[in-house]
Amino acid sequence: MKYAEEFRDPIAARAALDAIARVCDQIGATAENPVRIMEICGGHTHAIFRYGLDKLTHPGIEFIHGPGCPVCVLPMSRVDECVQLAEQPNVIFTTFGDAMRVPGTRKSLLQAKADGADIRMVYSPLDALELARRNPGKEVIFFGLGFETTTPSTALSIQQAAREDLTNFTVFCNHITVPPPIKALLDDPFMKLDGFVGPGHVSMVIGTHPYDFIAEEYGKPIVVAGFEPLDLLQSVLMVLEQIRDGKAVVQNQYARVVPEHGNPVSIAAINDVYEQRPSFEWRGLGEIDHSGLRIREQYKAFDAEEKFGIGYATGTRSVQEPEGCECGAVMTGRMKPTQCPMFGKGCTPEMPLGALMVSSEGACAAYYQYGGARAVEPAE
Numbered sequence: 001m002k003y004a005e006e007f008r009d010p011i012a013a014r015a016a017l018d019a020i021a022r023v024c025d026q027i028g029a030t031a032e033n034p035v036r037i038m039e040i041c042g043g044h045t046h047a048i049f050r051y052g053l054d055k056l057t058h059p060g061i062e063f064i065h066g067p068g069c070p071v072c073v074l075p076m077s078r079v080d081e082c083v084q085l086a087e088q089p090n091v092i093f094t095t096f097g098d099a100m101r102v103p104g105t106r107k108s109l110l111q112a113k114a115d116g117a118d119i120r121m122v123y124s125p126l127d128a129l130e131l132a133r134r135n136p137g138k139e140v141i142f143f144g145l146g147f148e149t150t151t152p153s154t155a156l157s158i159q160q161a162a163r164e165d166l167t168n169f170t171v172f173c174n175h176i177t178v179p180p181p182i183k184a185l186l187d188d189p190f191m192k193l194d195g196f197v198g199p200g201h202v203s204m205v206i207g208t209h210p211y212d213f214i215a216e217e218y219g220k221p222i223v224v225a226g227f228e229p230l231d232l233l234q235s236v237l238m239v240l241e242q243i244r245d246g247k248a249v250v251q252n253q254y255a256r257v258v259p260e261h262g263n264p265v266s267i268a269a270i271n272d273v274y275e276q277r278p279s280f281e282w283r284g285l286g287e288i289d290h291s292g293l294r295i296r297e298q299y300k301a302f303d304a305e306e307k308f309g310i311g312y313a314t315g316t317r318s319v320q321e322p323e324g325c326e327c328g329a330v331m332t333g334r335m336k337p338t339q340c341p342m343f344g345k346g347c348t349p350e351m352p353l354g355a356l357m358v359s360s361e362g363a364c365a366a367y368y369q370y371g372g373a374r375a376v377e378p379a380e
Helices: 006-007 009-027 040-052 076-086 108-114 125-134 151-164 180-189 200-208 209-218 229-244 264-273 297-302 303-306 326-329 363-368 373-375
Strands: 035-041 063-068 089-096 119-121 139-146 169-175 193-200 222-224 251-253 274-276 279-282 286-289 293-295
Touching: 006 009, 006 229, 009 229, 035 040, 035 200, 035 229, 040 063, 040 200, 040 229, 040 363, 063 180, 063 222, 063 326, 076 108, 076 139, 076 169, 089 229, 108 119, 125 139, 125 151, 125 169, 139 222, 151 169, 151 264, 151 297, 169 293, 169 297, 169 303, 180 209, 180 286, 193 209, 193 229, 200 264, 209 222, 209 251, 222 229, 264 274, 293 297, 326 363
Parallel strands: 035 063, 035 193, 089 119, 089 139, 139 169, 193 222, 222 251
Antiparallel strands: 274 293, 279 286
């Protein structure tokens, strides 16, 4: 299959669902004793709910929503530091749109903009570069945010700024990597996971081998998946078949897009510009070793943390979640969004309390947008 419409074929979907049901029966999966499969990527979470796959699949499957939404895992302290940077005089702060409404302890970037800060939504770090060229008397800061998917574009922009000597351009680097939080979840004795649906967009950059440890060290199957209904159904089936056959390997369902060894140009740019941080804080997971990236010494002129003395450059602080907000529990699979006491009440897309309701990839936003009657079930 080559085209998107083939991955939405209802006849093929029915066949995949029947195959999933057969394998679930073979391994004895039931609603009371389900196979727990974590979809790591927030885009997969939204696809599951958009197409109703959580209701169409065998009741012996439980989808666990993983920490694969970069906006959702950003700790409140980093949002506070974004606001602090944006409110400095002579600064133009640039960001992707889905980060504008993430609440900090004082305010969101959108509220800071309403209060007079010069905050601009951009579609690419190249837009921020162009602003720096046009405004030589201003400090232009780009909010570098995201997993390996968006990291190369920021790295290439820093390289271009270095070539042009655009010293009024800096990046507030919050780029993070997927494998370390998965290891942290697998090391958590309270987490019960039977397999993974691996991220498609991230894997376009890094390939499939960074997930080898999941199968080799923890004995859990993982299948890198695309984003159409049949992509996900095929991937779930592949995970189940591995469990039935007593196997644990990395498989690539999304081979039409994801190369085994990733994108060499992107990987080279990342390695040139960034190095691993000793640790980085994740919302709901705390500090995770070697899970974040920072800008290398040779590019420190373009590092907003170094230039403005903020964040890990001075010792960042951890901030408690708002009272009643259960983003951390939802993001680590300990709780469903509807079990949060604030879901649909004190926390809605119009007035979000937590990041999972803001982001286009957040689990709470998926439940609210696609859940229908499920979205207003009271918390127990």
